[in-house]
Each structure stands twice: as structure tokens, then as C-alpha cells.
Amino acid sequence: MSRPIVIKNASLYGDTPATLLIEDGVITTVAQDAASIATPDDAVVIEAEGLVALPGLVDLHTHLREPGREDAETIETGSRAAARGGWTAVHAMANTNPVADTAGVVEQVYSRGQEIGLVDVFPVGAVTVGLKGEHLSEMGAMANSKARVRLFSDDGVCVYDPVIMRRALEYVKAFDGAVVQHAQDLRLTEGSQMHEGVVSAELGLAGWPAVAEESIVARDALLAEHVGSRVHVQHLSTAGSVEIIRWAKARGINVTAEATPHHLLLTDESARTYDPLFKVNPPLRTQSDVDALRAAVADGTIDIIATDHAPHASEDKDCEWAAASFGMLGLETALGVIQKVLVDTGAATWRDVARLMSETPARIGMVDDRHGRPLAAGEPANVTLVDPNATWTVDAAQLASRARNTPYGGIELPGRAVATFLRGVPTHLDTQLEGAFA
Amino acid sequence: MTGTIMGAADISRALTRIAHEIVERNDGAADVVLMGIPTRGLPLAHRLAARIADIDPGFDAETACGALDITMYRDDLFKNPTRTIGTTSVPDAGIDDAVVVLVDDVFHTGRTIRAALDAIRDIGRPRAVQLAALVDRGHRELPIRADFVGKNIPTARSERVNVHLEELDGEDAVLLTKGA
Amino acid sequence: MRHLLGTTDLSREDAILLLDTAAQMAATQEREVRKLPTLRGKTVVNLFFEDSTRTRISFEAAAKRLSADVINFSAKGSSVSKGESLKDTALTLQAMGADAVVVRHWASGAAYQLAHGGWLHGSVLNAGDGTHQHPTQALLDAFTARRHLVADPTGQGLDGLTVAIVGDVLHSRVARSNVHLLNTLGAHVVLVAPPTLVPVGIEPWPCTVVHTLDQAIETYDIDALMMLRVQRERMSGGGDAFFPSPAEYSRIYGLDADRMNRLPDHAIVMHPGPMNRGLEISAEAADSPRSVIVEQVANGVAVRMAALYLLLAGEEGAQ
Numbered sequence: 001m002s003r004p005i006v007i008k009n010a011s012l013y014g015d016t017p018a019t020l021l022i023e024d025g026v027i028t029t030v031a032q033d034a035a036s037i038a039t040p041d042d043a044v045v046i047e048a049e050g051l052v053a054l055p056g057l058v059d060l061h062t063h064l065r066e067p068g069r070e071d072a073e074t075i076e077t078g079s080r081a082a083a084r085g086g087w088t089a090v091h092a093m094a095n096t097n098p099v100a101d102t103a104g105v106v107e108q109v110y111s112r113g114q115e116i117g118l119v120d121v122f123p124v125g126a127v128t129v130g131l132k133g134e135h136l137s138e139m140g141a142m143a144n145s146k147a148r149v150r151l152f153s154d155d156g157v158c159v160y161d162p163v164i165m166r167r168a169l170e171y172v173k174a175f176d177g178a179v180v181q182h183a184q185d186l187r188l189t190e191g192s193q194m195h196e197g198v199v200s201a202e203l204g205l206a207g208w209p210a211v212a213e214e215s216i217v218a219r220d221a222l223l224a225e226h227v228g229s230r231v232h233v234q235h236l237s238t239a240g241s242v243e244i245i246r247w248a249k250a251r252g253i254n255v256t257a258e259a260t261p262h263h264l265l266l267t268d269e270s271a272r273t274y275d276p277l278f279k280v281n282p283p284l285r286t287q288s289d290v291d292a293l294r295a296a297v298a299d300g301t302i303d304i305i306a307t308d309h310a311p312h313a314s315e316d317k318d319c320e321w322a323a324a325s326f327g328m329l330g331l332e333t334a335l336g337v338i339q340k341v342l343v344d345t346g347a348a349t350w351r352d353v354a355r356l357m358s359e360t361p362a363r364i365g366m367v368d369d370r371h372g373r374p375l376a377a378g379e380p381a382n383v384t385l386v387d388p389n390a391t392w393t394v395d396a397a398q399l400a401s402r403a404r405n406t407p408y409g410g411i412e413l414p415g416r417a418v419a420t421f422l423r424g425v426p427t428h429l430d431t432q433l434e435g436a437f438a
Numbered sequence: 439m440t441g442t443i444m445g446a447a448d449i450s451r452a453l454t455r456i457a458h459e460i461v462e463r464n465d466g467a468a469d470v471v472l473m474g475i476p477t478r479g480l481p482l483a484h485r486l487a488a489r490i491a492d493i494d495p496g497f498d499a500e501t502a503c504g505a506l507d508i509t510m511y512r513d514d515l516f517k518n519p520t521r522t523i524g525t526t527s528v529p530d531a532g533i534d535d536a537v538v539v540l541v542d543d544v545f546h547t548g549r550t551i552r553a554a555l556d557a558i559r560d561i562g563r564p565r566a567v568q569l570a571a572l573v574d575r576g577h578r579e580l581p582i583r584a585d586f587v588g589k590n591i592p593t594a595r596s597e598r599v600n601v602h603l604e605e606l607d608g609e610d611a612v613l614l615t616k617g618a
Numbered sequence: 619m620r621h622l623l624g625t626t627d628l629s630r631e632d633a634i635l636l637l638d639t640a641a642q643m644a645a646t647q648e649r650e651v652r653k654l655p656t657l658r659g660k661t662v663v664n665l666f667f668e669d670s671t672r673t674r675i676s677f678e679a680a681a682k683r684l685s686a687d688v689i690n691f692s693a694k695g696s697s698v699s700k701g702e703s704l705k706d707t708a709l710t711l712q713a714m715g716a717d718a719v720v721v722r723h724w725a726s727g728a729a730y731q732l733a734h735g736g737w738l739h740g741s742v743l744n745a746g747d748g749t750h751q752h753p754t755q756a757l758l759d760a761f762t763a764r765r766h767l768v769a770d771p772t773g774q775g776l777d778g779l780t781v782a783i784v785g786d787v788l789h790s791r792v793a794r795s796n797v798h799l800l801n802t803l804g805a806h807v808v809l810v811a812p813p814t815l816v817p818v819g820i821e822p823w824p825c826t827v828v829h830t831l832d833q834a835i836e837t838y839d840i841d842a843l844m845m846l847r848v849q850r851e852r853m854s855g856g857g858d859a860f861f862p863s864p865a866e867y868s869r870i871y872g873l874d875a876d877r878m879n880r881l882p883d884h885a886i887v888m889h890p891g892p893m894n895r896g897l898e899i900s901a902e903a904a905d906s907p908r909s910v911i912v913e914q915v916a917n918g919v920a921v922r923m924a925a926l927y928l929l930l931a932g933e934e935g936a937q
Contacts, residue, residue: 190858193726201819202626204726204750204794209818273734274727318705320725322748507642510656510684510927520619520932522635523642560651 004040005424010048010385012375014350020053022381025424030377044436048385051418054354056088056382058361058371060180060258061155061234061306062331064090064121066112067105068097072403073311075109078331079118081309081400083427085331086384086417089362089371090119090309094126095156101126101137103145110147118427122367125149127159127168127179136167143175150366153180155234156281158216160186165220169229176366178230178256181220183241184282188212193322195268195283203271205321208283210238217241221248221255232364233257235308237282239292246301256364258306259293261330261337266290266407276317276324277407280310297356298347304361307334311403329406332399335386336413343388344414350386358384381424388415443591443599446610449572452588453482456570457489459586464537467497469565471536473506475554476524478543480505481605482572486541504528506540506561511553526557533562543601545571545587548580573612575599619928621733621742624751625799630775633802637761638772639924640917647683647920657686660930663716664690665707666745667723672891673745676915677720677754680922686930689714704728708737716740718930726750741929749789755890756795758921760803762914763842766886777804782834784810784871785846785898788817788860792846792890797825810834810871814860815852831871835880843881844888845873845899853897868897875902886910 005022012018012030021029021037031037039045059082065073073081075092082090092109094100100109106123113121125142129135131154142149152172159165159181168179189212194200196207217233221244224231236242236257248255262280267287270278278284296302310327317324338357342348348356362372373379394408418430426437444452461467467490474483487499507524515521540554551569558567570586575593589612593599596617602609619632628636646654662681664674674690681688693707704723711719718741721729726748733742746752764771767779781800787793787809800807807825809816816827828834853864861867878887887899887909895901904911 187857196818198819198822201817201823202794204748204791206749207818274730315703319703320723320731321727322725510646510654515656515931516933518933520928523639523927525642526645556655560646560654561649 004043005421006037006039006043006045007048007053007383007385008034008045010051010053012053013354014052017049020375020383022383022421022424025381027375027377027379027381027383030375046385046419046433046436050387050389052350052386052388053375054086054350054384054386055358055372055375056384056420056422057086057335057357058365058367059087059090059307059309059331060151060232060304060361060365061260061308062090062092063095063308063310063327064092064109065096065311066109069313072313073401075112075121076116077400077402078309078311079113079116079121081329081331083118083420083422084400084417085333086335086386086420086428087119087331088382088384088420088422088427089122089367090331091122091124091151091365093155094124094153095131099126099130100124101129101131103138103141103147106142106147106149107145117422117425119422120367120371122365123147123149124151124153124155124180127152127154128164131157133157133160133164136164136171139168139171139177140175143177150175150177151180151232151364152177153182153234155180155182158182158184158186162219162223166223166227169224169231170227173229178232178364180232180234181216182234183213183216183220185212185215192283194271194279195285197268197286199268199271203274205271208281210240210285210289213238213282214240214244218244221245221253224255225251225253230254234306235260235263235282236293236296236302237263237285237289239289242292242296242301246296249301256303257301258304259297259302260306260308261334261341262328262407264290264293264297264341265337270407271321274321276319276321277328277405277409279321279324279326280328281326294341294345294347297342303356304364305334305338305356306361307331311401312405314404317405327405329399329401329403332401333394333406333408333413335417336392336415337408339388339415340413381421383421384417385419386415387418387430390414390416390418392416440597440614440616442611443614444573444589444612449588449610449612452572453485454489456586456588457486457493460486460539460568460570461490461493463568463585467494469535469537470497470539471502471504471529471533471564472539472541473504473558475540475542475550476505476507478601478603478606479541481603482543483541486570501529501531506554506557508550508553508557511556513549513553526561528561533558533564535563535565537566537568538564539568539570541570543572544599545569545574545584546577548578548582551582552580572601573599622753622925622929623729623733623742623744625753625756625795625802628753628799628802630802633757633760633799634773634775636757636921636924636928637764639928640757640761640921641772643923643927644917644920653683653685655685656927657681657684657930660686660717661715662686662688662718662720662926663711663714664688665693665711665719665721666691667693667721667728668746670722670746673722676918677745677922679919680926683919684923684926686926689716704731705735705737708732708735711740712738718743718926720745722746724748743925743929746791748791749794750791751795752791753795753799754918754922754925755792756799757925758914758918759796759844759888759890760799761921762888762910762917763886765917766910767841767884775803776800779805779841780808780838781805781842781844782808782810782838782840783844783846784831784834784873786815786848786852786860787811787846788815789849789852790846796844797823801825808834808838808840812861812871831873831877835877840881840885842886842888843873844890847890847892847894848898850894850897864897872898872900873903874900878903878906878908881908888914891915
């Protein structure tokens with residue numbers, strides 16, 4: 001598929017309409033006037049009027065479950081879900097089985113991603129062996145492997161021991177890496193099921209207090225400052241965490257933070273149905289937390305949107321709330337949710353979305369030589385076309401993920417990716433565009 | 439024929455006659471216990487008891503009157519909206535070896551009385567059970583007959599018979615209306 | 619009523635109907651023949667994921683006295699060692715033709731999931747789910763209180779009465795059920811608990827919270843005092859305990875003769891059982907004439923008969 005592609009009159013970053021010419025995986029021309037481009041005879045022409053062109057999206061927080069839980073998701077099904085959602089790169093978390101704590105596992109994951117070729121899969125290495133929080137894993141070996149790992153995380157569990165956390169922060173400086181923290185005080189959240197507050201009190205579900213996140217965020221910001229390292233905080237969920245990040249940034253600490261689409265849309269009220277589809281870690285919080293997160297995304301305190309796409313086999317969700325696994329799908333619904341909560345509300349522009357979902361995550365993940373690049377001549381053709389006027393109803397059965405645990409089933413979302421190009425190759429085409437490539 | 443079938447005077451005369459018949463049939467009222475079936479059988483039982491006491495001064499209208507709620511014995515519980523359970527009250531002396539006269543307003547299919555007979559069986563073992571009804575409108579579905587009837591009213595199945603009583607409805611009347 | 623899952627969504631009208639029906643059921647239990655033919659042909663399944671012999675036999679007696687067929691189904695399992703899934707169990711019961719499922723479960727929300735999972739058609743009666751709700755316990759408590767404290771109780775609520783509930787509110791489904799039901803019936807609820815055993819987020823509950831039993835007795839005109847069972851392991855020091863020691867709990871929250879004698883003369887003492895004598899309640903209090911604890915057990919059968927009747931009789935139940 002080396003035919004040239006002309007994307008005609010797409011609105012770049014939601015602003016100026018322009019036409020892109022893609023040849024051999026590279027954007028070769030960007031012109032305001034479509035007529036000024038000499039369209040090659042064999043080119044595929046996409047009439048993109050009304051569509052928004054964004055740099056291919058980069059997810060810093062994805063669970064692909066392979067190796068180990070291929071019944072929930074595989075690198076292949078997860079890649080397809082990612083492409084459909086407009087992503088051209090995903091960072092695969094280390095909590096697989098075996099854990100991605102050796103060069104062997106991360107290379108395997110990376111290679112499998114390349115083999116499938118729908119998105120670039122960048123493995124995140126475990127901070128500690130087996131995610132047990134006791135011994136540092138061989139981060140150097142993973143960094144120097146073919147997978148070139150730069151982010152390290154025990155995601156799913158917190159790097160709880162402050163000494164281990166300090167050492168990890170120090171150690172990753174050697175290869176310009178970062179520790180990606182799942183901030184959760186383990187003692188304060190033993191047996192926790194949902195946000196601790198009015199709803200948990202009524203439902204009789206053990207509470208996961210906001211302070212259990214905030215205390216770790218504060219600790220890690222201070223540790224990062226102390227050792228002069230870089231920490232990225234995952235899935236910020238509370239208003240208090242936002243305040244701490246804001247404070248840390250003002251102080252000049254090298255900290256970045258992400259928010260998930262679900263924490264920007266849903267609240268703990270969802271738990272009233274006892275439907276484990278709404279069980280996630282950190283838990284859905286209150287409306288005032290949601291409001292604080294949205295404001296923090298708008299003012300830049302929160303750097304990026306990441307999905308925390310967490311597929312689970314149906315038997316792990318079709319059960320009692322307390323017995324169910326934490327996590328929800330996110331790759332295919334993220335754009336729609338973000339348009340709903342940020343763009344349509346005026347809190348962010350499509351230009352901001354490009355920053356939040358592509359440019360900054362690529363920079364944090366140290367893959368900004370290939371991803372999150374400008375839509376400009378000479379850049380790799382990683383492009384996502386979004387139809388902001390498409391409204392669609394989420395149907396769990398229609399998702400590309402192997403798992404079905406979306407909390408948005410039956411919900412109408414605005415906007416979706418209608419085409420995704422990875423180095424000029426279409427990895428996802430909406431039915432309306434398939435014809436162009438026939 | 440629709441409209442008012444019995445007026446206050448008709449009802450009063452019918453009850454007086456039934457009271458006499460009960461006393462006559464049972465050689466006095468010594469062992470008689472009147473069990474009214476809620477809702478309208480209850481005031482009727484009290485009225486009959488008062489009249490029997492007029493005839494037989496040895497009869498204590500207060501203690502020989504009870505209420506028999508048959509809700510939990512109905513055979514159509516699962517075919518209708520949930521019914522509220524009414525009160526059953528049995529005279530302190532019980533009903534063993536008594537002559538229980540069941541009192542209801544309208545005698546129709548016989549199913550209410552079938553349920554009442556089952557209910558009686560769980561409360562005690564009377565010597566005999568008799569049935570008094572203000573109106574018998576026919577259309578029996580079970581082999582049950584009344585011992586004492588105020589008035590026989592031939593009706594069509596679709597018609598409705600409504601008994602109004604002073605105690606509950608502010609007037610005494612039996613009304614026959616066309617069914618819906 | 620289709621299901622009885624909790625007390626928060628129970629209207630005052632329905633609550634009083636349940637209590638009035640229970641009163642009629644109680645009356646039948648004084649007869650020579652205590653069995654009624656009412657639910658002949660209906661199948662009631664007691665589905666217990668958590669052991670509770672008392673609750674199970676109470677429901678079993680209630681169902682049998684209404685002539686329902688009773689199947690006891692004990693399904694072991696916990697969040698740690700998953701047994702048969704709730705869904706598969708529900709499908710099994712559906713296949714057996716259960717008209718009502720009485721469910722006791724260690725997980726909060728299990729009864730709700732059973733009722734709304736689309737797995738079975740029968741009515742679901744929550745017999746205690748995790749630390750969430752135990753509606754028939756609250757109903758029998760309200761029934762018992764109404765019998766003792768309200769003259770001519772039929773059709774009445776508990777208006778103007780003050781009920782104090784003492785103990786581990788955090789982990790108590792009995793407290794959660796009672797707070798809402800008693801409030802719906804017009805009573806003022808006072809919760810008495812150490813701050814460690816009061817849930818975060820309790821503010822919207824329709825009740826008052828105080829932190830010592832003496833303060834509750836001095837401040838309020840208590841008509842009914844309900845002592846909750848405390849789990850000994852939650853009371854004994856160490857990292858996971860909510861209280862320094864059982865002895866201290868007993869000193870501050872236990873009902874002894876002295877505290878009992880400071881209650882108004884008409885006040886009753888309740889306990890959902892089983893009691894820890896000497897911990898939350900002294901023998902003197904438990905065995906005193908004010909204690910209605912044994913009567914609560916008897917009323918439990920009547921209340922459960924009422925609940926089964928109202929769920930299963932009527933055309934909806936016939937489906």
C-alpha cells in the first residue's frame with residue numbers, strides 16, 4: 001500500500017482547512033489550496049471537509065494483557081482497538097504474566113506490536129521485580145533493549161516503599177527515563193472497593209479515600225525534587241491531587257500528570273447500580289473532583305489524557321462488585337468522551353487535544369522523534385482524522401477489543417476517529433472512507 | 439332491571455327475617471356464633487347479632503360475633519393485584535362445637551365461602567357451619583348453597599351488585615348496575 | 619412489590635403495609651393450626667452465600683407456614699476463593715422455577731445484582747448483603763418497637779419516637795437498614811458509635827450521631843435502644859482494629875444495668891442477635907423485662923411471612 005494519499009481540505013488541529021499529501025509514509029506537502037497540490041495519478045483522495053486532522057494519538061497508559069491474559073485482550077486485538085480509536089502509539093503496561101520486568105518480555109511485546117503493525121506498541125517496564133515492590137528490576141537492560149524502554153511503572157500497584165521509589169527515581173536518570181507512578185497508599189486502601197464518601201457509606205462498599213492517592217502524589221513529587229528526577233503520575237482522580245501537582249509544578253519539580261477520560265466524565269454515583277463495569281482503580285470520584293480535573297486539564301496542570309484501557313474477561317466483571325476486577329476499556333471511546341467533556345464544553349480546543357493526546361504524551365514517553373509530530377511537510381505521516389459531527393452510540397458488542405467491559409454501553413458520544421494513518425498506512429478507516437481505498 | 443333493588447327498609451326487614459330464621463333453625467341462639475366476612479359481612483353480622491339478641495335475650499351480641507378474613511385462603515390470589523390482609527377475630531370462647539353462621543353481603547360464585555370454610559377449619563371445629571347472605575345473585579361455581587338469604591336477585595354475569603351499608607357507605611341500599 | 623432489597627426506597631405507605639400485614643400474620647401464629655395455604659405451589663429458595671442459621675430458619679419457617687415449598691441452597695465462596703458465580707447460581711435457580719429467592723451474601727449489592735441482572739424472573743428478598751442492607755431485620759425491629767411503643771398500632775408509623783442504635787455502624791447492614799426505615803416511619807434515629815466506626819460520608823443520613831452512650835442517654839428521651847453486635851476482632855488493638863480493646867468498648871458503649879436504669883421507664887432494649895454478653899450488653903440488660911430480644915425473633919417470622927406474602931401473592935408474583 002504505497003499509493004500516495006491526499007487528505008483534502010481537512011481542518012488541521014480544528015482550525016485552518018488544508019490539504020495533506022502523504023507519500024512513502026511521510027507528509028510531503030501541506031497546502032491551504034488543494035488545487036496547488038499536484039495530485040499523483042495513483043493517489044487515493046480523501047474528501048476530508050468537515051473532518052479534523054490531528055497528529056496520531058499516543059496513549060501513555062494501555063493494558064494489552066499479552067502475555068498471560070489473552071482471553072481478555074491480545075496485542076493484536078488491543079492494537080486494532082487503538083487504531084479504531086485514533087491512536088498510532090500505545091504504551092503497554094508491565095502487569096502481564098510474566099511481568100514485563102526483563103528485556104526479554106519487553107522485546108517480545110515490542111516486536112509483536114511491530115509485527116501486527118497497527119500501532120507502535122511501546123512497552124513500559126516494571127519498576128520492581130514481579131511488581132512486588134521489593135527489588136528493582138533490571139531497568140537498564142530494558143532501556144538498552146530493542147524496545148528502548150524509557151518509562152517504568154508497577155501500574156496496578158503503587159511503588160509503595162519510599163526507599164524503593166527514591167532509588168527508582170534516581171536510577172532512571174542514567175538513561176533519561178521516568179518513573180510512572182500509580183499513586184495509592186496500600187495500607188489506606190486495603191479491601192477498598194470505591195471512592196470513600198457519601199455513596200460508599202450508603203452502599204456499604206469499603207472506601208478508597210482520596211487521601212490515599214494524594215499522600216503518595218505529594219511524597220513522590222518531593223522525592224523527585226530531592227533526587228532531581230522525573231516522575232509521571234498516572235490517572236489523577238482527586239481535586240486534592242490536582243492541587244498538589246499545581247503546587248509541585250509551581251515549585252519547579254519535574255512532575256507530569258495524566259487524567260483518564262472516565263475520571264473526567266463519570267462519578268461514584270455510577271456505583272449505585274453495583275455494576276462492576278464502573279469498578280476502576282483509582283475509583284470514580286465525586287462531581288467536584290471531576291470538575292477540578294477538567295479545570296486542571298484546561299489550565300495545563302494535568303499534562304495529558306491517557307486511557308488506562310483495562311480489558312477484563314467477562315467472568316471477572318459478571319460477578320459481585322467486591323469480587324470483580326478493577327478497570328474499564330477506553331481506547332475506542334476516549335476521543336468521543338474527550339470531545340464531550342472538553343471540546344464541546346469549551347474547556348479545550350482541538351489544538352489542545354493534539355497536545356493532550358499526542359504531543360505531550362509522546363514527549364513524556366520519549367518517543368517524540370516519531371510520534372506527536374507537527375502536521376507539516378517532512379514529518380512522519382501519523383495522522384488521525386476525527387469527525388466531530390458524528391454521534392454514535394457505544395455498543396460493547398461492536399468494539400474491537402476482545403473484552404467487553406466498557407462503562408459507556410448505550411451512551412451516545414460525539415465525535416470519533418474516521419481514519420488513522422500510521423506512517424502513511426491506513427490502520428483504521430470508517431466504512432464511509434473504505435471506498436476510497438477500494 | 440337495574441337500579442336500586444333493595445332500599446333501607448327492605449334490608450332491615452330481610453335482616454330481621456334472617457335473624458328469626460337463624461333462631462328457629464337452631465332451636466334458639468345459645469350456640470350461635472356469627473362470623474362476618476369483611477368487608478360488608480362484618481356490619482351485617484353485627485346487625486344480625488343485635489336482632490337475635492332482641493329475639494333471644496340470653497344471646498350476647500357482643501361476644502358471639504367475630505370477623506373472618508379469608509384473603510389468605512382465596513384461590514385467586516395470583517390472578518389479581520395483591521390484596522391487603524384483613525383482621526380475623528374469634529370470640530374468646532372459640533368456635534369449637536359452636537354453630538358458626540358465616541355472614542356475607544353478596545353470595546355469588548361460592549368461592550369466597552369455600553375459602554371461609556377452609557379458614558374456619560384452621561380456627562377450630564364447629565358443630566355446624568351455616569351461611570347467611572343479604573343477596574344471592576346466582577352463578578354458583580361450586581356446590582355450595584346458602585341457609586339464609588335476604589333476597590334472590592336474578593342477574594346477568596356481566597352485571598354488578600353493590601351493597602351499600604350505613605356503617606361504611608352512609609346509606610343502606612343494594613344496587614344493580616350494568617357491567618362495563 | 620417486586621423485590622425487597624433495602625429500606626432506602628421503601629415508601630412510608632409500603633412500610634406500614636408490611637408492618638400491618640406482619641401483625642395479621644402474627645395473629646395467625648397464635649392459632650392452633652399455624653399453617654396457612656396462602657403460597658401453596660410457590661417455591662421459595664433460601665440462597666445463602668454466608669452462614670446464618672438464625673436468619674435461614676426464620677425465613678424457612680415463614681415460607682413453610684405459608685405453605686410454600688422451600689429449597690435451601692448453600693453456596694459457599696468469598697471474594698478470596700470464588701465459588702460458583704452469582705450468575706450461574708441465579709440461572710440454576712431460574713431453571714428450578716424459583717418464585718422467590720431469599721439471598722444472603724457476603725458482598726454488598728449482591729441482592730441488587732440478582733434482582734437486576736436479568737438472570738432470573740422471581741422476586742428477590744435481601745436477607746443481608748455484605749455491609750449494605752438487611753431490610754427484614756429493620757422491619758422486625760420497627761414492628762417490635764411499634765407493638766410496644768405505639769397504642770393501637772395498625773396503620774401507624776413510629777412518629778415522634780426516638781430510637782438509639784449503638785455500636786459498629788460502619789460494618790452494619792442492620793444499622794443502614796434501620797436508619798432509613800425508622801426515619802421513613804417518623805422516628806428520630808440517634809446513632810451512638812466511636813468515630814472509627816462511623817462511615818465517612820454519613821452526613822446525608824437522616825439521623826443524629828453521638829459518640830458515647832452516656833451522652834445519648836443524657837441528651838435524648840430514648841424510647842428504644844438497639845445494641846448492635848460487635849465483632850471482637852475489630853475491637854482488639856493492632857493495625858487493623860477500630861478500637862483499643864474490648865474492655866474499653868464495653869466501658870463506653872456497653873449497656874449495663876446502670877445505663878439501662880437511666881433510660882425512661884417505658885424504653886425497650888433490642889438486639890438483632892446473636893449477642894456478645896458482657897461485651898455490648900450485660901446479662902442484666904439482656905434478661906431484663908425491658909428486653910424484647912426474644913420477641914424480636916418471633917416477630918422475625920411474622921415479618922418475613924408478610925414480606926413473602928406481599929412479594930408473591932398478587933398477579934405480578936404469578937408470572
